Amino acid sequence: xxxxxxxxxxxxxxxxELEDGVIxxxxxxxxxxxxxxxxxxxxxxxxxxxxxxxxxxKYLLLDCRREGVEGCLIIHLGxxxxxxxxxxxMSPGKHDHFDLVLAGKVxxxxxxxxxxxxxxxxxxxxxxxxxxxxxxxxxxPLSGEFTGDWLHAACARRSGPIKPxxxxxxxxxxxxxxxxxxxxYRAGISPLRAANRIGGGRFDGLVASIRETLSDAIAAGGSxxxxxxxxxxxxxxFQIQAGVYDRAGEPCLRCGGVVRQIRQAGxxxxxxxxxxx
DNA sequence: CACGACTCCTGCTGGC
DNA sequence: TGCCAGCAGGAGTCGT
Numbered sequence: 001x002x003x004x005x006x007x008x009x010x011x012x013x014x015x016x017e018l019e020d021g022v023i024x025x026x027x028x029x030x031x032x033x034x035x036x037x038x039x040x041x042x043x044x045x046x047x048x049x050x051x052x053x054x055x056x057x058k059y060l061l062l063d064c065r066r067e068g069v070e071g072c073l074i075i076h077l078g079x080x081x082x083x084x085x086x087x088x089x090m091s092p093g094k095h096d097h098f099d100l101v102l103a104g105k106v107x108x109x110x111x112x113x114x115x116x117x118x119x120x121x122x123x124x125x126x127x128x129x130x131x132x133x134x135x136x137x138x139x140x141p142l143s144g145e146f147t148g149d150w151l152h153a154a155c156a157r158r159s160g161p162i163k164p165x166x167x168x169x170x171x172x173x174x175x176x177x178x179x180x181x182x183x184x185y186r187a188g189i190s191p192l193r194a195a196n197r198i199g200g201g202r203f204d205g206l207v208a209s210i211r212e213t214l215s216d217a218i219a220a221g222g223s224x225x226x227x228x229x230x231x232x233x234x235x236x237x238f239q240i241q242a243g244v245y246d247r248a249g250e251p252c253l254r255c256g257g258v259v260r261q262i263r264q265a266g267x268x269x270x271x272x273x274x275x276x277x
Numbered sequence: 278c279a280c281g282a283c284t285c286c287t288g289c290t291g292g293c
Numbered sequence: 294t295g296c297c298a299g300c301a302g303g304a305g306t307c308g309t
Contacts, residue, residue: 027294
């Protein structure tokens, strides 16, 4: 389940391998992901130099350019996607949908559940965020603009429970189901509490908890990068030690209370009723 | 506008 | 042991 930390770790692993590299080939095997992989990539990308590997929310952005072609390859890992370098002669598996071939290496995109995205936004790098998928993205939680005051104001018109609000990527990007539960646990705020009924003084703490939760996860992942880039958080390769997530019925690590599981907006939430209010 | 329900997809798990 | 229902989840879309 790639959330912001997994995607950022993926980016950190990819950047040194891809930046300044030249694409020599593209293979599309299963065009239908969340959207169809544009077939014209086969004509556009070869010859392109990768100028930068960026991230916006859970989207990876590869800025590409060659004579007459300029654009951004936008990749989303969905919930089961991963990117890894494979030997050039390695035969593809069942869910290997897309290859980016560079000199001496192949970056392979696999995504069993096909919630991922590979699309192309033509134009200069700074225009990539005008792509429809990116234009509506919310604030970056690790940026300086994401403050307690900002979140307080943003929550003023949200009467529903805070947890789905934190997961709303049009509001704040990158917080998925796992880190939403974990951040609220750290902050001592119940996932059920109405967003506009959180005391103004608690938002600094919530923002700090979100930052810490995401940063810790990135740090944990960064230490595990080698020659291959993984983002399959579900495999538990580098996900942070969960305080409450998937621990229903187990004791709270802080107070010994029992962790409870509920459903909100169709998703599981985990929290400690004794220390989250 | 805000919000929940529904949808896409496949693999794994648990119950019988 | 085998089968199948249910669940997992990011995010767009639709209906209320």
